[in-house]
Amino acid sequence: MVAFPDVPYAKGLPKLVRTTSVSRAGKRFMAAIETVDPFWQIDVETAPLARELIPGMRAFIDECNSAIKTIVWTPSYLDVPQAYLADPGNVALADDGNLVSGTGGLTIAVNGVTNGLDLRRGDMISMIKDEYRSMHTVMTGAVASSNTVTLVIEPYVPTYITAGAVVKFKNLELNVRMGPDSGQMTDDYLPVASLTLVEVPK
Template sequence: MAAIETVDPLWQIIVESAPLARDLIPGMRAFIDECNSAIKTIIWAPTYLDVPQAYLADPGNAALANDGNLVSGTGGLTIVANSVTTGLDIRRGDLISLVKDDYRSMHTVMTGAVAASSSITLVVEPYVPSYITAGAVVKFKNLELNVRMEPNSGEMTDDYLPVATFNLQEVPK
């Protein structure tokens, strides 16, 4: 597979596991074997910021009960979502994901806001791709991103407690 440069910014994730206990080794080896060809799409969920910053101490907060509904995107960077809980606090650096059918994208909030009248307007990066259209689900927790393992990037050390490493690349579907 040749490297292709485009103007489209895509998520690239470098994954390194913790040392794997013996009972986890076969499953990880099978996962690497299955995905190492870059044909299988994986739904990846970040663990480092799985809820907005305002709710780190209270991930079950009622403000996170509703996913939003994408109403519009202006210039690909400003999104408007409705059907959110009034008072929802989304801050700069928070992550959101947009889901439309089998398409998924993830975005970092550049300019946050507090929802009013069940609506919120956010500035995000990277821009919202054209396959994410009005009616998409806006997720503030339980985020999702479609990725594939870069070809032949999956490896596992040959140790008593091996470590697995691989690179993931965002894909639309």
């Protein structure tokens, strides 16, 4: 797996892509079926790159621009949960959690967390099991007690993420691949690189 470059980024928020088939009566929606599992897509753009950062970014694009190699996307610009924006070193974020239940579902139970951990709607979490990774948005948050927190998330937990997975609340991770030939870099003194990343299981 290839590490995600640690450079300044100007854009790169993940977008959840859904594929839905809709039946209609006239202009009215009658029924909808999700035909493909939802997945994350990230359109990334760097800030203008200082000269010393250019060779590494060029090598990263050359290595991954064929969609063959998996990248561990570690977005430092995706901040800590909302409750800790002013205190990113809060002790409540010191521990990762462990997934107790939730495979294939939207409601998960996580133990091994610090009491008082406060997760709110819109916060993001990631899960890791045997080098498989997934990422989720919190829909219904909670405050941890008895070292456990129960959350409602989107999208649902994939089948390759099972009980015992590590649940991260900061320093999130996701397996992705670069869209073929999507990696580009401008021909400027301080160039900007852009690329499209698409979630893969491993």
